[in-house]
Amino acid sequence: MLSRRSVLAGLLSTLPRVAQAQSVTDATGRVLAIPANVTRVFPAGPPAAIMLYTLAPDLLIGWPRANRLEEREYLLPDIGSRPEIGRITGRGNTANLEMLLALKPDLILDIGSTSRTYVTLAERVQEQTGIPYALLDGRFEATAASYRKLGELTRHEMQGKEFASYTTRTLDTIMQRIANVAPDKRPRVYFARGPRGLETGLGGSINVETIELLARNVAGERKGGLATVSIEQVLVWNPDVIITIDRDFASNVKGDPAWKGGTAVQEGRVHLAPKLPFGWIDFPPSVNRLIGLWWLAKILYPERFPEDIRAIARDFYARFYHVTPTDAQMDAVLEGRG
């Protein structure tokens, strides 16, 4: 029941916020008036939800898609179980704007493409709802910059800078160690998605960003997004290594006579990427790929990366996911369960 006093209190509480609103520029150069006290953020899609969870978990109103039980094991219990609120980005919105308004977010956060389409979408939603809508760059190489921006937007500058420097450190360390491997000496990798492993990311697609950073993507000659290829084409490419995110494919490919002619299968170089609580390679494409980069570097250049991936992963989970997995949990992750 609304009493006159509570209405008044409510009004008063909003006043100083507006007064102290600060201007922050998002990644597309749009100037946003951010309330002084950001306590509720609506993530427009999975990459935004993940990045926000890592930086300031308590601000996350809910998830674009509810986390499964096995995913929640690797997240803060009260936050990992927050409700499904749909998404308002990309192909079709599953959340509607009235529901969004009912959730009363201080900020809408979208991380991904900063193309004209998404800028206009952001502007339209912001106009309709009056809630500032920030758009950050979701490319892997923009991770550090996006963390700094997100720190500014959510008033968690310190934490944002810390994550940005962790990101830069990780990237620098890994890239320096392989800097003297000539581009044409780097392993040739095929990225396999789908139960038959015949969906792959073409050159420059968001799905293969970490792979293309460290190795040669065999499907990278042509630029684009996801595409289907035939086994024949994969055999012609004859990749040194196959990275997959599909468990069915990973377990079947070794016994599949059609694939056995390829070097990667013969030499046992088919690797299933971990995916708990979020995929390490591209599923969904967010900061979860930072630990994926380590994993990938160790697979591609084992002699240059002698570190124990468990230690690095556990440290990453503690910093970014705010949980410290047990040995058994870490095993499950590294086996690609989930």
Place this chain on the structure above:
Amino acid sequence: MMPRSALPGTLIAIAVLVAGFAAAFLIGRFPVSIGDIIAVLWSKVADGAADVPAATEAVILQVRGPRVIAAFLVGAALAVAGTAFQGLFRNPLVSPDILGASSGAALGAVLGIYFSLGVLSIQIFAFIGGLVAVTAVYLIGSAIRTRDPVLVLVLAGVVIGALLGAGVGLVKYLADPYNQLPAMTFWLLGSLAAANVSDLVPLFGPVLLGSVVLLALRHRMNVMSLPEEEARALGVPTGALRVAIVAAATLVTSASVATAGIIGWVGLVVPHLARSLVGPDFARLLPVSAILGGGFLLFIDTIARSVAQVEVPLGILTAVIGTPFFIWLLASVSKTWS
């Protein structure tokens, strides 16, 4: 004895099929020579080892071979079903999906992908979806008693097809945009990229059964092109015949769509082409349609897997090639229809 006039047309169809098989076996991303093929096939007959690299043998026996056979079966099945339906409905614009087999299979398949099932289960879902859709259409058609049962059947097919299309849209909308949605999109565009030996059994059985039934009924089908009363007067049980044709055509269509996804146009265009070669008598039309349909899809699939590193979706190729072809056909041979 085949009438003289049909002989050249039949020979042309057989020539198309032989050329289709030759092209399909010899052209592809992986280099395979005639010598390799003969060596591998001979080694199977002579029970020895072929003197070719393991990868070449795998391509011939496990990749291209099964795919070529699958392309032939799917093309033949769709053409036979299209011919049967065009005769049954006395309408040249009818294709195998007129009674909702494709939309039912599509809904089954996207549901299978949505629930993250394995490939075989997705195919079973698609197959069952096709059968259920056509059964529903048939029950609606039989429940509504009118003087024109065929028209009611077509209308029921249209509305059920639209409803199932909406169902497909809903599942795509709810799907995860990073993994499931691309898989659904690729599936709905039709492809044989993933066809392998284990696909041939579930494809071959229903296609063979349905085709044998249709071929057995080929003489009686001529009567179906007469008005209902005349057919009855000739002592043909039109109701039972209709059920048999619908059941057999649905069986082959559902099996094809379950294996290869949605491939339009073959079932519409090929029957017309066959009719222009051998005339409207089903006794000749049906087998020639099968031969021509198989040959046609062999050529289309050879293009789909050869022109680029990535697969060109079959549904797109058949539409791009089928549309101008159909217009030409309409203009040049419209007089032979009747």
